[in-house]
Amino acid sequence: MGDGQTAMVRMESIVKRRGQADGGFELRVPELWVDAGEVVALIGPSGCGKSTLLDLIALILAPTSAGRFTLHLAGEIAGQDLAALWSRGDEGALAALRREALGYIPQTGGLLSFLSVRDNIRLPCRIKGVNLADRELEALAERLGVAECLDRKPQALSIGQRQRVAILRAIAHGPRLLLADEPTAALDKPRARAVLADMNALARQQHLALVIVTHDLDLLAGHIDRVYAFDLERLSEFETRSTCRPLDDGKRVSG
Amino acid sequence: MKTHRPGHASVVSALAAAHLRHDWILTLCLVIALTAVIAPLLVLLGLKHGTIETLRERLVEDPVYRELRPTQTQPYSEDWFAQVAAWPGVAFLTPTILPLSSVVQVVQSDGTTRLFDLIPTAAGDPFLLENGVPVPGEDEVVLTAEAARLSGVAVGDRLGVRVSRTRSGRSENVQAELKVVGVLPIEAGTLTRIYAPLAFVLDVESYKEGHAAAHRSWPGETPDPYPTFDGVVLLLDEPLAPIVRTGAIIQTGFARIDVITRDQAESLLGLPIPERLYAYDLSTPNAPITESNIRAIQSKLRGREPLILPYVRELELIGADGRRWHPVGLSVDDAQAARLDLPPVPWGGFQVRRERVEELTSALWPTDTAANTGSDMDSDSDSTLDAAPREADGGLKVTSPGRAELSFVLRPLGPSPLDQPLVPIELLGILRTARDRAVTYVASSGRFEMQRAGYRGFRLYAASLDDVPRLYRRLREQGLEVEAALEAIERIQVLDTGATRLFWLIALLGLGGGTAVLVASLYAAVDRLRAELGIIRLLGLSRAHGAFFPIVEGLMIAALSLALSLAVYGALAAVINRSFANELAPDERFCALPASLIAPIVLITLLLACLAALVAAWHATHIDPAEVIRVD
Numbered sequence: 001m002g003d004g005q006t007a008m009v010r011m012e013s014i015v016k017r018r019g020q021a022d023g024g025f026e027l028r029v030p031e032l033w034v035d036a037g038e039v040v041a042l043i044g045p046s047g048c049g050k051s052t053l054l055d056l057i058a059l060i061l062a063p064t065s066a067g068r069f070t071l072h073l074a075g076e077i078a079g080q081d082l083a084a085l086w087s088r089g090d091e092g093a094l095a096a097l098r099r100e101a102l103g104y105i106p107q108t109g110g111l112l113s114f115l116s117v118r119d120n121i122r123l124p125c126r127i128k129g130v131n132l133a134d135r136e137l138e139a140l141a142e143r144l145g146v147a148e149c150l151d152r153k154p155q156a157l158s159i160g161q162r163q164r165v166a167i168l169r170a171i172a173h174g175p176r177l178l179l180a181d182e183p184t185a186a187l188d189k190p191r192a193r194a195v196l197a198d199m200n201a202l203a204r205q206q207h208l209a210l211v212i213v214t215h216d217l218d219l220l221a222g223h224i225d226r227v228y229a230f231d232l233e234r235l236s237e238f239e240t241r242s243t244c245r246p247l248d249d250g251k252r253v254s255g
Numbered sequence: 256m257k258t259h260r261p262g263h264a265s266v267v268s269a270l271a272a273a274h275l276r277h278d279w280i281l282t283l284c285l286v287i288a289l290t291a292v293i294a295p296l297l298v299l300l301g302l303k304h305g306t307i308e309t310l311r312e313r314l315v316e317d318p319v320y321r322e323l324r325p326t327q328t329q330p331y332s333e334d335w336f337a338q339v340a341a342w343p344g345v346a347f348l349t350p351t352i353l354p355l356s357s358v359v360q361v362v363q364s365d366g367t368t369r370l371f372d373l374i375p376t377a378a379g380d381p382f383l384l385e386n387g388v389p390v391p392g393e394d395e396v397v398l399t400a401e402a403a404r405l406s407g408v409a410v411g412d413r414l415g416v417r418v419s420r421t422r423s424g425r426s427e428n429v430q431a432e433l434k435v436v437g438v439l440p441i442e443a444g445t446l447t448r449i450y451a452p453l454a455f456v457l458d459v460e461s462y463k464e465g466h467a468a469a470h471r472s473w474p475g476e477t478p479d480p481y482p483t484f485d486g487v488v489l490l491l492d493e494p495l496a497p498i499v500r501t502g503a504i505i506q507t508g509f510a511r512i513d514v515i516t517r518d519q520a521e522s523l524l525g526l527p528i529p530e531r532l533y534a535y536d537l538s539t540p541n542a543p544i545t546e547s548n549i550r551a552i553q554s555k556l557r558g559r560e561p562l563i564l565p566y567v568r569e570l571e572l573i574g575a576d577g578r579r580w581h582p583v584g585l586s587v588d589d590a591q592a593a594r595l596d597l598p599p600v601p602w603g604g605f606q607v608r609r610e611r612v613e614e615l616t617s618a619l620w621p622t623d624t625a626a627n628t629g630s631d632m633d634s635d636s637d638s639t640l641d642a643a644p645r646e647a648d649g650g651l652k653v654t655s656p657g658r659a660e661l662s663f664v665l666r667p668l669g670p671s672p673l674d675q676p677l678v679p680i681e682l683l684g685i686l687r688t689a690r691d692r693a694v695t696y697v698a699s700s701g702r703f704e705m706q707r708a709g710y711r712g713f714r715l716y717a718a719s720l721d722d723v724p725r726l727y728r729r730l731r732e733q734g735l736e737v738e739a740a741l742e743a744i745e746r747i748q749v750l751d752t753g754a755t756r757l758f759w760l761i762a763l764l765g766l767g768g769g770t771a772v773l774v775a776s777l778y779a780a781v782d783r784l785r786a787e788l789g790i791i792r793l794l795g796l797s798r799a800h801g802a803f804f805p806i807v808e809g810l811m812i813a814a815l816s817l818a819l820s821l822a823v824y825g826a827l828a829a830v831i832n833r834s835f836a837n838e839l840a841p842d843e844r845f846c847a848l849p850a851s852l853i854a855p856i857v858l859i860t861l862l863l864a865c866l867a868a869l870v871a872a873w874h875a876t877h878i879d880p881a882e883v884i885r886v887d
Contacts, residue, residue, distance in 0.1 A: 051885060060793055060880040092797050099795020106884045110790045112270070114277030126266050127795045153277075181885070 006072065007033035008177060008209050009057055010079075013067025016052055023238020027052050032244060034177065036074055038225045039200065039210045042244075043217055048230035049242040050213045051107075051181055057211055058104050058179045059094045062086045073101055073176050099128045103170030103208075105180040105199075109162040111154035117165050118150040124173040132172055140168055144198055159186045160195065167199050171206065178203055180212040184219065192219055267800050270791065271807040274784070282812065285776050289816035290823060292769035293860065296762050297824035297848065300856075302831070303754045305847035309839065310747050314720055317442075318381040320740040321346070321717045323726055327736045328353065331710045339715070342729065344722030349377045349453055350710035356460040359449065360417040360428075361406050368417065371402055372446065374714070375453040381716045383450060388437025397437040397450040405447055408435050416449070418473075420463045421547070429462060429473045431455075464705060480694045480705040482565075482607060482684020483545055486538030487552070488520050490562035490595075494533040507551035510539040523566045525583035525675060529596050532562070543687070546607045562591055565605070567683040572653040572676070580653070582618070583673055584680030601668045602679045609681075612702055616663060618651070618678045619671040655686045663696035663703075720744050766863060773812065773867035777805045781871045781878075788875055789883035802872035809868030813860050824848070 014029040027049035034040050034057075042050040055061035056069075063069060063086060072079030085093050103124070104110075111120045118137065125132040141147040144164040149157050157165065163183055170178055180199065184192030200223045203210045214220060217227070227247040235241055275282040314320040331350060340348045351357070357373040376383060376397070380390050388397050396414060398406070408414050412435050419428035433451065458468040467475035489512075495503065504512045513536045520534035521527060528534060537552060538544065544565065553563055564585065572580045587595065588604040602614040609615055650664035671677045685703050688694060693706035715730075717723045723739050730737045781788065781804075788801050828846040835845040848856075 055881040058793070058881075060884075092799075095792070095795050095797040098793065102795075104793055106790070106793075108885075110786070110793070110884050112273075112787050112790060114274040114787070115270075119273070123266075123270075123791075124794050126269075127263065127791075129262055 006035075008036045008038075008072055008074075009034040009211075010068060010070045010072070011056075011066070012069075013065075014056065014063050014069060015065045016049075016056060016061065017064045018052070023236070024240075025049065026239070026241045027244070028241065029053060029056075029244045032228060032246075034209050034211055035225075036176070036209055037204075037207045039203065039212065039220075039223055041217065041220055041224045041227045042211065042213045042230075043215060043227060043247070044230035044242075045215065045232075047240075048232055049244075050230060053228075053244060054179055054181050054211060054213050057177075058102060059098050071097065071101065071177075099124065099173070101176045103173070103175035103178045105163070105166045105170045105178070105183045107181045107183070107185055109154065109159075109166040111162060111165060111169070113154055116151055116153055117146065117157065120154065120165060121150075121169045121172050124169060128173045130173055137168075137172065140172065140202075143202075144168055160191050163187065163195055164198070167195070167202070171202055171208065174206075176208060178208045178210045180210065182213050182215065184214075189219070196220060196223070263796060263800050264803065267791075267796070267803045268807045271804050271811060274780075274787075275808060275811055278780075281780075282815075285772070285812050286815045286819060288772050288776075289769055289812065290819045292765045292772070293816055293820035294823040294827070296765050297820055297856070298827050298831075298846065299758055299761060300852070301824060301828050301846040301848045303758050304849060304852070305828075305832075305844045307747065307751045307754060308847065308849075309843045309845065310750070311720065312843070314740070314743055314747065316385065318385045318716055320743060321381065321720060321723060323715045323717065323723065323730060323737045323739045325712045325735060326738050328711045329735075331713060333710075336710070336713070339713075339730075342726065344718050344726055345715060346718040346722075347377075347379050347381050347714070347716040349375050349380070349714050351375055351712040351714060352456060352460045352709075353711045356463050357456055359431075359459060360419060361402070361449070362415055362417070363405050363407065369405060369447070371406075371416075372448045373456050373459060374448050374450050375456040376450045376714075377453055380450075380714075382443070382714075383437065383439070386439050386443045388439055391436050391451055393452060393454070394431075394433055395436045395452075396433045397439060398435055399439045399444055399446055399448045400441040401445050402447040402449055403435070403438040410435055410438055414449075418459050418462050420465060422465050422475075427474075429471070431471065479608065480685045480688050480692070480703050481545065482681045483543035483688045484549075484565040484680075484684050485568045485687070486523070486536060486544055487549060487563050487565045488515070488524055489535040489537055489552070489556070490520070490528065490532040490564065491535070491556075491559055492532065493559065495535070495559075500535070503555055504537060504552065507537075507555055508539065508548035509537045509544070509552065510542075512537050523568075524564055524585075525581065525673070526564075526585060526595065526597070529594070532594075549605070562587075562594060563605075565680050565684065567680075567687045570655070570683055570686055572655055575652045580676050582676045582678045582683065583671075584678055584683035586680045598672055600677065600679075605680065607681060612700070613666060615679055615682050615685075615703070616650075616665050616701060617668050618665040618676050619669050620651070620667040620676050621674050622670045655689065661686065661689050661694060661696055664698070664701070720747075766859075770863050770867045773809055773864055774870050776812075777809050777868050777871035778874060780808060781805050781874050785878055785883045788878050789880040792878070792880040793884060798876045801875045801878060805871035805875055806865055806868040809864040809871070810861055813864030817857060817860050821853075 009032070011029050011032040016027045018025045042053055044050045052061065056063055059082065063083065066083035066086070069081075069083040069086075070079040071082055080097060111117070112123065115123065121137060121141075122132055138147055138150070141150055144167060146161050146164045146168065149161055149165065154162055154165070163186070167183065183199065184195050187195060196219055200210070212220065217224070228244050229247045230242045230244055233241045233243070336348060336350055339345060351374070354372070357375070358370045359373050360368040361371045363369050376390055378390055383390050383397055391397050398408070398414070403409065406414060413432050414435050416431050416433060417428050418431070419426060421427070458471055458473065461468055462473045462475060465475050465479075467473055500512055504510070515523075515534045515536045517528045517530065517534060519536070523536065549563060549565060553561065567584060570582065572582050574580065585600060586602060586605040587600060589599040591604065592599045600619070602617050650666050652662065652664050654660055654662045665676070665678070685694065693709070695704050695706060696702075697704055715726070717726050723744055724741055727737060727739045727741060788804060792798070792801055828848075831846040832839070832844050839845060
């Protein structure tokens with residue numbers, strides 16, 4: 001591994017434009033890959049397009065143009081040509097990939113307010129059509145320290161608890177790729193560190209690939225396999241271009 | 256790869272249900288808002304339906320409103336009954352006979368006898384069945400309440416009836432014992448009637464007309480027709496004082512006695528009247544005069560030497576040569592003939608039943624018409640009798656036009672003293688009877704015979720109220736005068752149409768409002784749930800499933816509202832029905848929704864809820880997860 005040829009996610013020459021009439025933002029991804037079981041961080045200041053890139057990988061945002069965009073799951077001979085699915089607007093197939101292979105941890109948890117914590121965690125399983133035994137669910141909750149919250153509504157939880165529940169929900173249905181959008185932004189550092197450590201441990205244990213958006217690499221120290229950063233260019237008063245590039249991460253991570 | 260699992264619809268439904276449960280106050284508000292629209296509509300529909308149905312059922316339950324009655328007596332053939340019975344909408348049809356022939360005498364509880372009307376019935380008679388009594392079988396009868404009261408019998412008792420007739424001037428009667436199998440309630444009518452099988456009614460009729468009913472051992476034979484007259488001319492030597500005059504006709508069956516001039520008497524009788532006689536015209540408007548009336552007046556005026564001469568108006572005989580005659584009828588003995596200054600007639604005085612049958616068809620023929628005919632003259636015949644073509648035996652063939660043409664042979668016995676043929680008055684009376692009744696002339700015996708009267712009416716019941724106007728029109732098209740409760744039926748139909756139109760107007764308004772409430776509420780719900788709907792998309796549901804969410808919510812809210820509305824309706828209907836209980840029969844409802852309407856109501860409501868949810872669903876499909884999951 002490492003050359004990205006058999007990567008789980010492979011992106012080449014991807015462009016996403018977000019335009020207003022008087023100007024816009026363009027994200028360019030010359031090359032990006034995520035291997036199975038790898039932890040990849042996307043870092044950069046706000047507005048650099050790291051969340052946009054995450055949503056592209058999460059299959060909820062269509063690329064404006066794509067040279068190559070594939071998803072290759074273990075056990076599959078040929079990968080899914082995501083670029084083709086997007087270009088023909090196969091909404092159903094993309095939704096199916098989302099529920100089968102992806103887990104997403106939104107910035108603010110994104111729990112459904114009208115479901116209990118337990119039902120929130122079960123929801124992706126029900127959508128995927130897999131069964132999650134109570135025992136298994138409770139064991140996971142125990143591990144993340146939210147076992148006592150299972151029968152409450154999300155509003156009754158602290159922000160830290162919500163994020164832990166969001167992590168549980170993102171992995172409960174057995175995805176292959178976990179996507180996290182600054183999952184600890186709302187937490188203080190010690191708590192954030194603890195949540196991330198738990199998330200990482202779970203991901204490693206279940207051999208999930210993890211793409212995490214963050215602005216604070218310190219929190220992830222020791223967990224990252226690879227980092228992508230963004231170069232921002234102001235093309236004009238209204239035009240901004242951001243280019244994603246791999247960061248020579250060896251030193252930084254180890255340092 | 257499967258893109259839609261069947262399970263996703265149920266996942267979305269469960270989510271929608273969870274949301275409604277979670278936001279239960281809002282849900283309750285919506286349900287109440289919709290119930291406020293639906294429940295009054297249900298009550299309105301129930302009221303409309305209940306009142307109209309009650310009115311209709313009151314008509315429907317009384318079979319009288321489904322009866323079509325003939326207003327005229329006229330003959331109907333067996334074929335006609337077979338045909339009409341097969342018409343769609345005819346529930347029951349039975350023939351009836353002449354009203355005068357369908358009466359029997361019943362011995363009442365006080366020992367006196369009384370005439371009861373006999374009404375034919377048959378299996379399936381709705382008038383009996385729907386009034387809760389069985390249809391009588393052989394030797395069984397059903398009585399009206401009044402008939403049961405007068406005769407003092409109850410169900411299970413035997414009712415003795417007597418059928419009487421007058422034959423050869425003698426009164427005869429037979430008895431029958433009939434089992435009372437039912438007594439109609441007083442609401443079914445206050446007339447004294449006996450309902451019996453048609454066969455029994457026909458036997459009674461036959462017996463009354465002189466026929467035998469062998470299987471009942473009622474004797475009889477083919478009857479002679481009885482003569483009837485339009486009136487009698489009374490001739491007296493002395494005038495009647497006015498008081499005597501009016502008293503003279505009491506209890507004779509005559510309704511009028513008028514002083515007439517000699518000219519008037521001559522034109523009624525066709526005879527010259529001697530100047531010394533005083534003439535009176537005795538008659539009963541619209542009713543025939545029979546032998547018994549004549550006997551009655553005769554005994555009333557005994558001692559005054561009355562000359563009583565019956566007359567028949569406007570009777571023609573047509574000879575075989577087509578010549579029309581206006582025969583004069585006169586049956587007098589020699590003494591009476593002398594008082595009229597006329598030669599005696601060979602057939603003598605007035606006699607309804609003659610020993611010698613041939614006397615009835617005797618005639619004196621005018622002589623002064625010989626010049627008009629003569630081509631067919633027998634050389635050895637009496638030269639005075641050559642006025643008409645002769646039969647081989649010397650008879651004159653003539654025809655009496657009427658309802659049914661009657662041809663017979665007259666036997667000329669001599670010259671007429673008048674310029675028209677002179678015949679026994681009884682012959683004219685029989686020809687008059689033959690105008691209304693079937694009378695035949697049997698050439699071999701030279702007798703007139705009365706035929707059975709046949710069917711003269713019907714009892715017809717339509718299957719439903721709505722069939723009545725159609726059957727009414729159809730019978731009218733056949734030229735039959737019938738009457739039916741058309742107005743009552745039409746009143747209800749008009750009321751029904753009006754109430755239905757009113758209901759739909761209000762329903763349209765209400766349903767429009769209800770739909771608007773649902774559209775706005777569901778749209779707002781989707782808007783509030785943008786983030787949540789984005790999340791479930793993110794978790795792997797497609798746009799279509801997102802759109803399904805508000806539709807399911809709409810359906811659930813509508814279903815809850817319907818359930819609540821039906822409960823409210825049920826409670827209100829009970830209150831309404833109880834408060835009007837005094838006006839209603841035990842089974843009647845003022846406010847009632849038929850079960851058959853519930854399903855359409857539910858379907859329409861759910862359909863409207865779906866339509867209302869479509870706007871919100873459209874809104875839901877435009878939610879982009881990437882835009883809504885991130886709180887900026």
